Amino acid sequence: MLLGCIGDDFTGSSDLGNTLTKAGMRVVQYVGVPGVPAAPDVEAGIVALKSRSIPVAEAVAQSLAALDWLRAQGCTQFLFKYCSTFDSTPEGNIGPVAEALADALNAQQVIVCPAFPATGRSIYQGHLFVGDRLLSESGMQHHPLTPMSDPDIRRWLAHQISGTVGHVPATAVLGGVESTRAALRRETAKGHRLIVADAITDADLVTLGHAAADHLLVTGGSGIAMGLPDNFRARGQLSETSGAWRAQVGPVVALSGSCSTATRAQVTMHAATHPSRELTADAVMSGEVNADTLATWAVGQPGVPLIYSSADPDSVAAAQAHYGASALAGAIETLFADLARALVAKGVTRLVSAGGETSGAVVSGLGLTQLEIGPEIDPGVPMIRADDGLVLALKSGNFGAADFFARAAAMMEGTP
Numbered sequence: 441m442l443l444g445c446i447g448d449d450f451t452g453s454s455d456l457g458n459t460l461t462k463a464g465m466r467v468v469q470y471v472g473v474p475g476v477p478a479a480p481d482v483e484a485g486i487v488a489l490k491s492r493s494i495p496v497a498e499a500v501a502q503s504l505a506a507l508d509w510l511r512a513q514g515c516t517q518f519l520f521k522y523c524s525t526f527d528s529t530p531e532g533n534i535g536p537v538a539e540a541l542a543d544a545l546n547a548q549q550v551i552v553c554p555a556f557p558a559t560g561r562s563i564y565q566g567h568l569f570v571g572d573r574l575l576s577e578s579g580m581q582h583h584p585l586t587p588m589s590d591p592d593i594r595r596w597l598a599h600q601i602s603g604t605v606g607h608v609p610a611t612a613v614l615g616g617v618e619s620t621r622a623a624l625r626r627e628t629a630k631g632h633r634l635i636v637a638d639a640i641t642d643a644d645l646v647t648l649g650h651a652a653a654d655h656l657l658v659t660g661g662s663g664i665a666m667g668l669p670d671n672f673r674a675r676g677q678l679s680e681t682s683g684a685w686r687a688q689v690g691p692v693v694a695l696s697g698s699c700s701t702a703t704r705a706q707v708t709m710h711a712a713t714h715p716s717r718e719l720t721a722d723a724v725m726s727g728e729v730n731a732d733t734l735a736t737w738a739v740g741q742p743g744v745p746l747i748y749s750s751a752d753p754d755s756v757a758a759a760q761a762h763y764g765a766s767a768l769a770g771a772i773e774t775l776f777a778d779l780a781r782a783l784v785a786k787g788v789t790r791l792v793s794a795g796g797e798t799s800g801a802v803v804s805g806l807g808l809t810q811l812e813i814g815p816e817i818d819p820g821v822p823m824i825r826a827d828d829g830l831v832l833a834l835k836s837g838n839f840g841a842a843d844f845f846a847r848a849a850a851m852m853e854g855t856p
């Protein structure tokens with residue numbers, strides 16, 4: 441294994457797997473830290489954690505355990521993948537995890553770059569934009585667990601870490617690899633270890649990836665991985681072979697616990713023409729709905745049935761005020777995990793899951809251990825194969841076109 445990656449959630453990890461696979465590496469996504477060694481042909485291993493919204497100390501401990509395993513597999517470079525909208529609170533977990541990994545690796549220069557232009561996320565002057573809106577006006581200010589109220593990534597990160605934050609401006613990145621390296625060195629000389637890098641286009645991300653060829657640790661969204669495979673290729677380390685993807689027929693169900701703007705539009709569109717069941721916070725908390733009955737309903741439906749708890753910011757805020765945000769999220773995630781298990785037990789072979797936390801619950805609930813990355817459905821969302829009879833799509837909240845659920849289901853069974 442060459443590149444060892446740690447993802448702070450499951451959709452984000454499959455997003456990274458998609459980028460690395462497209463750039464020509466043989467990738468496997470692991471669910472949590474594996475208890476066994478990796479297969480010898482894996483070139484990039486992604487340990488997917490569910491560490492984005494857990495207490496800081498637990499996120500750091502899990503990330504360090506993942507690092508230990510990846511080091512034992514022989515990796516020479518490490519990547520910490522977090523959300524392209526920098527989902528975190530003023531306490532963490534991005535900063536503390538990045539600092540702990542840098543400490544463990546004795547990495548002195550660490551890029552921080554959540555940009556993902558294909559999905560509209562760019563960074564200019566240290567500020568994160570989603571399309572033409574600042575992060576804090578993009579809808580992310582209403583996120584149920586990590587509301588992003590500050591678009592200045594340098595300032596937000598500074599709250600989270602003990603060190604200081606550097607910045608490589610777009611002008612330096614546009615100047616190419618040597619100009620980027622010079623800018624990084626200047627920031628290091630000022631005593632900054634974590635350095636936010638501007639990136640507006642894919643070309644900027646490739647430049648940053650090439651500039652980071654000798655960095656022990658790189659951090660960012662999946663975009664920061666775009667240029668890294670070239671570095672291994674230039675050293676003749678890639679096998680340049682890829683596994684063949686197989687389509688999967690059989691019953692399909694879509695699950696959504698994502699309350700992001702894009703998912704809510706996808707839910708509305710899908711529910712207009714497919715069987716759908718909404719899970720309200722009250723129904724989940726009162727125990728009025730249960731996994732087994734929902735699964736029985738879903739497998740009896742035609743088309744691509746959808747079960748969703750996705751709700752608008754006002755309903756989410758009201759329900760959180762009533763039940764407590766983490767108790768509510770926990771109950772909804774537990775229900776989706778139980779539901780995924782019940783669906784697979786009833787013969788479902790294709791599962792579409794929307795939302796990072798939700799997908800984490802689904803994948804963990806199913807007890808999956810490793811996932812093969814397949815072709816891309818929409819930017820940042822690949823199909824993934826769990827085993828001979830189960831293919832999934834784990835959709836990040838704000839990714840995917842409006843018809844995502846139906847199109848993902850069709851692509852899984854091989855319909856173009």
Ligand SMILES: Nc1ncnc2c1ncn2[C@@H]1O[C@H](COP(=O)(O)OP(=O)(O)O)[C@@H](O)[C@H]1O
Nearest residue numbers: 697698699700749751769772795796797798837
């Ligand atoms: N109706 C709801 N009210 C409150 N919280 C909800 C509701 N539906 C889902 N959630 C919780 O909100 C979180 C959504 O996070 P996630 O699944 O990562 O998707 P996204 O980040 O796209 O919103 C999950 O913890 C989920 O259980």
Ligand SMILES: O=C(O)[C@@H](O)C(=O)COP(=O)(O)O
Nearest residue numbers: 452455523524795796836837
């Ligand atoms: O980088 C991204 O935006 C995604 O890969 C991701 O991590 C999104 O997470 P969720 O919105 O919680 O699904």
